[in-house]
Amino acid sequence: MTPFTYYRDVYIWGGTKSNALLLPKLLESTTMLDVHNISLGMENAMQLTTRWGEAYFCWGEGKTVKTLRPKRVESLVGVHVDLISSGEHQMCALTLSGELYTWGNNKYYYGSEDSNSWLPRRLSGSLNGVYITSVACGAWHTAIVSNSGELFTYGDGTFGVLGHGDVRNYPNPKQVESIKGLRVKAVACGPWHTAAIIENKLFTWGDSDKGKLGHSCNDKRKVVLVPTYVKQLFGHDFVQVSCGNTITVVLTSKGRVYTMGSGLKPGDNSIVEVHGRLTEEFVVGISSGSYHIAVLTSKGNVYTWGKGENGQLGLGDTKDRMSPSFVDALRGKKVEKITCGSSSTAVVCSDMSLAGDGNLACRGCGGAFGFTRKKxxxxxxxxxxxxxxxxxxxxxxxxxxxxxxxxxxxxxxxxxxxxxxxxxxxxxxxxxxxxxxxxxxxxxxxxxxxxxxxxxxxxxxxxxxxxxxxxxxxxxxxxxxxxxxxxxxxxxxxRVDSLEKLCRTREEKIIENRKETEKAWSVAEEETAKSKEAKELIQALTLEFRSLCNRNLRSDIGRTNPVKMGSESSELEWVEEHQPGIYISFTALPDGKTCLKRVRFSRKNFNDREAKRWWEENQQTVCRNYRVDVYSASDT
Incomplete structure (x- = not known):
């Protein structure tokens, strides 16, 4: 076995009114489990995973299970579980190989009234060959994100919370088509609304009551059926999102926290940047319960605010806080992760006592170390x-x-x-x-x-x-x-089998994309050829148009009487550039005929010998094109 440098401690507080913890309490029974991830569900129940991929559940008074010590999920033995997400009626276990196992009691998930599934079952169907990276459980629906940025949702579709453009229920995962082609990085589920970070921007949909979707006050829609960009947060890049009952919390890449909704302060539906004690902190993690918020800073400090009637703020009382308050009971603890349940909060801390001999008393009997009691x-x-x-x-x-x-x-x-x-x-x-x-x-x-x-x-x-x-x-x-x-x-x-399946799926997608690319190239080549032909046609028509204009001009001049200057008639003269460096002068005679008066060559392009040779070779062509009838004495 690989030796560890330290284990991790779990602290929990809050709970139900009859059994609330007002201050963070160390869970001694997790000391030797090397906790990797934790999740809090309803009725103060906790689910956790270890570094070895073992799944445990404990500390709850659920409808069927009540246990005070961690109990391993035996039906997941042999499956390396990376994290567990808890909803009100369903739980999801995500494995290291990107597969998803679900269990719980929800008729909307399995399509029938009698759909209790108390043992984990692997989701398949549209998720076959899809490597899942994250999952979020709401009260009655679930959202899934793949490693390629695709978003799948299923469950109860009330208020359009699934984002499929309707309010129907979907018992099996279905990809959200309206954001197909965009990359989803994170997703969070509230009871009746959903929020996602798509291309580093915040999108929300579902029930817009209390302003928890963050859309403009001018938007009178009560229900948003598809993922919609929150325009008021334009210019910010987001990395995390969390949803409560009537609030939504987001974290920017610069460590700033924004909240929207009226779950904390009644009547305030606006989007607010959280200041107070967070002004001088850089927030690295956020989580929200039903009506409270907890954040973790880069210094390892934990701040909470919101409703505290069940002690979920960890401040030693049940008072509400409208601004972030420092959880002093965790001072000096190296907090690594934080999570919130509906009315409880838990953190994972590194056990700093293993790094040095800072303990002054035995962890067993509590006796002080000294000359007669050695460490x-x-x-x-x-x-x-x-x-x-x-x-x-x-x-x-x-x-x-x-x-x-x-x-x-x-x-x-x-x-x-x-x-x-x-x-x-x-x-x-x-x-x-x-x-x-x-x-x-x-x-x-x-x-x-x-x-x-x-x-x-x-x-x-x-x-x-x-x-x-x-x-x-x-x-x-x-x-x-x-x-x-x-x-x-x-x-x-x-895991190898799963990766091979994923590899085959990706190869098929690559082949399909390659065919589409080749098709696009062929269409582009055809359009290019058509464009070239059109340009040549336009050029030919332009030349023909100019020639017709010249002919009409000459005929008009021939029909008019020449202007007499004394005893001699004046002649109309014009010059045309036959090609670069060659200029031909014409005159219109009184009888309407065209006379070629002279041909001039640019010395930059022709010398005397080249000019003479060109004229000998192209004289007939020039006369034919311009319909020259008479040559002047100075034609060259």
Missing amino acids: RRCYNCGRLFCGACSSKRSACASSLAPKENRAFRVCNGCFDYLQSSVSCSSSVVFSKLAAYKELPRWGQVLCPRNFTEIFEGSISIRAPLLGHDHLSSTAAASNVDKIVLLEEIVKLKA
């Missing part, structure tokens, strides 16, 4: 304990153990945890192996395609572990390591 570090959780609280040694694979197959000192809590983990993991793995041929699925989660061939070859390795109770703890740890490695192989192969 001992646990090789699993990394915290400091006294000798009495860390007297046991474990040969199981401890997280911080420098060598394998050797027993190291661990605290009493970690010792019990490691021993139970070994026994539970062995029983679970072998029970699934024994029942594999009869049960081709784990709950409703499909088994990996290569599960059979890999694990059938490994049964001979694992069987002795069950058959001999006298094996040493070192050998047991070695076999457990083999089990873990084989499980990792299954995960990697499943």
Whole structure:
């Protein structure tokens, strides 16, 4: 196993009125889980994922589950879960390979009244071959973003919250056609409205009540059926968005926070830039509950504001705050992530006690360290304990153990945890192996395609572990390591299959785009040829038009009487440029005939010999084109 430099602590506050936490409380039961992501749902329930892709749920009083310690989602064993998104009636688990598993109680998702799905099932259909990067759950609908920037939505379509241009319900994911071709970077779902960051700009749609969509006051629409750009925020680039019941919160690339809606201050429907204590801070993360907001700054500080009737602001009371207030209970904590539930808030912090010997008391009994009570570090959780609280040694694979197959000192809590983990993991793995041929699925989660061939070859390795109770703890740890490695192989192969499928889909798209490009090029070439022909035709018509004008001019001159100057008649003379550097002078005689008077050559283009040769070669052509009847004595 790869050793960790530190674990992460989870703090939570808020909840229900009957069981509210007014200040952040450390969840001791997550100490050894190495939490990666957390999500808060209804009724103070929390879902979390670990660094190893394990999914847990805990601390809730839901309709069917009540647990005070993390409980692993057994139906997702073997699936590397990256994050979990929680809605009011549905939860979604996004895997590292870009697949999405859903479960919950919502008739709008599955198209029937009896549609409870308490076991995860993988979404397919229009999402086959699509690599999903993020997901957001609302009360009755879900939004999904792919790595190519496509947006899919499904669920209850009331108020046009799905963005498909109507209010129909869609039980299966459907791509939002109105923004096809634009790249979606983030999406958030409120109960009856949706917001997305598209090409770094904010788009909102759904129910526009309380001004939570941020559109102009002149826009009298109560319902917006398709994603619509928020024009009032023109000129800003956004990186994050979050939705509450009647509020929408966005974060710019410059670390500034904007809110819209009247969830915090009744009657205020305008778009407001949040100032106060955030003026001198650079915000890196935002999250909103039903009626409260929490932000995380680059310094690791947490600020909250909004309604605090359930203690969700973490300020030690239930008062409302209309401006950001610093959560002093988290001072000195290195907060990495923040998330809000409907009336609760949670953060993930780095355990700074592992980086140095700053602790002055044992984490077990609380006794102060001194001459008679020495510091001992646990090789699993990394915290400091006294000798009495860390007297046991474990040969199981401890997280911080420098060598394998050797027993190291661990605290009493970690010792019990490691021993139970070994026994539970062995029983679970072998029970699934024994029942594999009869049960081709784990709950409703499909088994990996290569599960059979890999694990059938490994049964001979694992069987002795069950058959001999006298094996040493070192050998047991070695076999457990083999089990873990084989499980990792299954995960990697499943990810390879997913990536191959994604690669094939992208190759098909590339081929399709190439055909469209070739078609566009052929059309462009045809249009270019037509344009060239049109230009040549225009040029020919222009020359013909000029020739006709000259002829008409000559005929008009011939019909008019010449102006007499004394005893001699005057002659009309004009010059035409036959080609660059060649100028031909004509005169109109009194009898209407055209006389070629002279031909002049530019010395820049012709010398005497070239001019004489040109005239000899082109004399007949010039006379024919200009209908010359008489030559003057000075024609050259």
